[in-house]
Amino acid sequence: MKILRGALASLILLFGIIPAIHAAEPAKKIYSGAITIGMETWTGYFPLVIAREKGYFKEEGLDIHIKRYVSLGELSKDYVAGKMQGRANLTLDAVKEALEGLSHRVVLAIDYSNGSDAILANQTIQSVQDFGGKRVGFEAGTLEEFFVSWALNENGMDLSDITPSYLNPEETTQKLKSGEVDVAVSHEPFLSQFLSSNDFHIVYSSKDAPGLITDILTFRSDFIETYPDTVAAIIRAYFKGLEFWERHPEEANAITAKEFQDTPESIAKQLEGIKMLDEADNVTAFTFAANFRSLYGNLRQIGKFVIKHQEGKAMVLDTDKLVERKFIKGLSKGIS
Numbered sequence: 001m002k003i004l005r006g007a008l009a010s011l012i013l014l015f016g017i018i019p020a021i022h023a024a025e026p027a028k029k030i031y032s033g034a035i036t037i038g039m040e041t042w043t044g045y046f047p048l049v050i051a052r053e054k055g056y057f058k059e060e061g062l063d064i065h066i067k068r069y070v071s072l073g074e075l076s077k078d079y080v081a082g083k084m085q086g087r088a089n090l091t092l093d094a095v096k097e098a099l100e101g102l103s104h105r106v107v108l109a110i111d112y113s114n115g116s117d118a119i120l121a122n123q124t125i126q127s128v129q130d131f132g133g134k135r136v137g138f139e140a141g142t143l144e145e146f147f148v149s150w151a152l153n154e155n156g157m158d159l160s161d162i163t164p165s166y167l168n169p170e171e172t173t174q175k176l177k178s179g180e181v182d183v184a185v186s187h188e189p190f191l192s193q194f195l196s197s198n199d200f201h202i203v204y205s206s207k208d209a210p211g212l213i214t215d216i217l218t219f220r221s222d223f224i225e226t227y228p229d230t231v232a233a234i235i236r237a238y239f240k241g242l243e244f245w246e247r248h249p250e251e252a253n254a255i256t257a258k259e260f261q262d263t264p265e266s267i268a269k270q271l272e273g274i275k276m277l278d279e280a281d282n283v284t285a286f287t288f289a290a291n292f293r294s295l296y297g298n299l300r301q302i303g304k305f306v307i308k309h310q311e312g313k314a315m316v317l318d319t320d321k322l323v324e325r326k327f328i329k330g331l332s333k334g335i336s
Contacts, residue, residue, distance in 0.1 A: 001117060003239065010147075016152060019176070024115065028229040029226075029230070030220065030229055030230050030233060031062075031223075031226075031227045032063075034064075034065050035062060035064050035065065036083070037065070037066050037067070037085070037088065037217075038064045038066075038067045038079055038084045038087040039066060039067070039069070039075070039086070039087060040070070040071075040072055041070050041170075041189065041260060042088070042159045042187065042188070043256065043267060043270040044189050044271075045273045046256040046259075046267075047110075047276075048066055048238060049066065049255060049259045050241035050242075050245060050252055050255055051064075051238055051240060051254070052064055052101070053255050054241065054244060056197070056237035056240040057234070057237045060232065060236060061185035062234065062237065064234070064237075067084065068259075068280065070168055071139065071168045072093065073140070073141060073142050073273070075087060076093050076096070076142070077160035077280060079097065079101055080101075081103070082220075084220055085223045086220065087217050087218060087235075088110060088217055089106075089215070090145050090213065090219040091106075091298050091299055092213075092302050092306070094216060095306050095317065095319060095322070097140075099306065099307075099315055099317055101311075104218045104219060104220045104322070105218060105219065105221055105224055105270035105322055105323065106216045106217070107216050107217055107219055107235060107276045107324050107328075108143070108201055108217035108235055109216055109217075109276055109281065109282050109295060110214075110217060110240065110277060111215045111275055111276050112206075112211050112214055112215075112277070113187070113206035113212075113214075113273065113274060113275075114207055114210065114275045115206055115212050115310040116191065117188075118185075118187070118200055118203075118206070119136075119147070119151060119203050119205070120173065120195075120200060120203065121183045121201065122176070122200055123199060124182075126243060126322075127202070128151050128154070128155040128157070128177075128203060128204055129155050130143045130158065130203075131152065131162050131183055132161050133163065134163065134166065134182040135163070135165050135181040135183070136148060136162045136181065136182065136183040137164045137165040137167045137170060137175050138166070138172060138185035138186045139167065139168050139185075140150070140166040143187075143213065144169060144185040147206075147212075147213065149309065150209065150212065150305070151208075154209075162183075165181045166186035167181075169186040169190055170186075172184035172186050173186050173194040173296065176194075176200065177194070179236045182312045188270040188273065189260055189262055189266065189267075189270055192270055193204065205273075207273075209292075211260060211292030211293045213262050214295070216295070217234075217235075219230070219231055224324060228326075228327075232330065233246050235331070239279055239331075240277070249268070250264065253267040253268050253271075260334050273310060281329045283328060288327050291300075292314065299319035299322055300319050303319040
């Protein structure tokens, strides 16, 4: 018996490190309920659709529901109200939502608009300076208002120099076509459906402000803190969706076209104006820098712009705290 006890003690001493290793690696905590991710009708969000349709979320043990909106304002309102855990977002909206009191963070950079957001006009209007006194259609309090404000500021003007007409991105192009507005601020997929006419043209686009319009994935802070493994799993599934598009673009475009009620050819054309960001691009985006392609630089500059245009309201926001680096930092270890 003593020999057996001694042998057992030796085994425990020899392999005692094994229980310690397991203790240092707790079981991953995956959220078991339905997770809602909101998104606007924007072609660049297709990896979320691919991840859902190809079963990548399910492979991670996730029950993901994607709720799609036409109006950015309605999407932001529901997100702030707690009707979803996360949303495909914009750096602009992320700043505004934080100023409204929402505690949330950026966990992923999705894309940069490179021409897929634009300000359209009839042929009598050839430059932003021609917008003075004209009827300009855009969605109030959203990216569209920010974008036209930015373009006006770049040309020594502001919103007081135009006549605003508050419409959603789909309505603005329709009203431009009917002549009810002179200028329309919109984005894909509505641009491609509209620009087939030679009566209208793009006056200013996101190509004129590289990196200004950055799409991101954000989650509420309480969800990130309670279920970090779930957020990591969502990001892994997302990148699988992006990789599927890179390897099988025709099939991916067909899946996306079905979601957006469009054609694969149109989806492919729209994506020419969008710079999709892979894992390596995300490492860059989550690195400290002053330019728009760094989330830190992007959020800081947009934060200053938003606060400046809050009609005298005293506001302070540390936009650096909106960035959650740990998920991309974890992925970056495997990127050469």
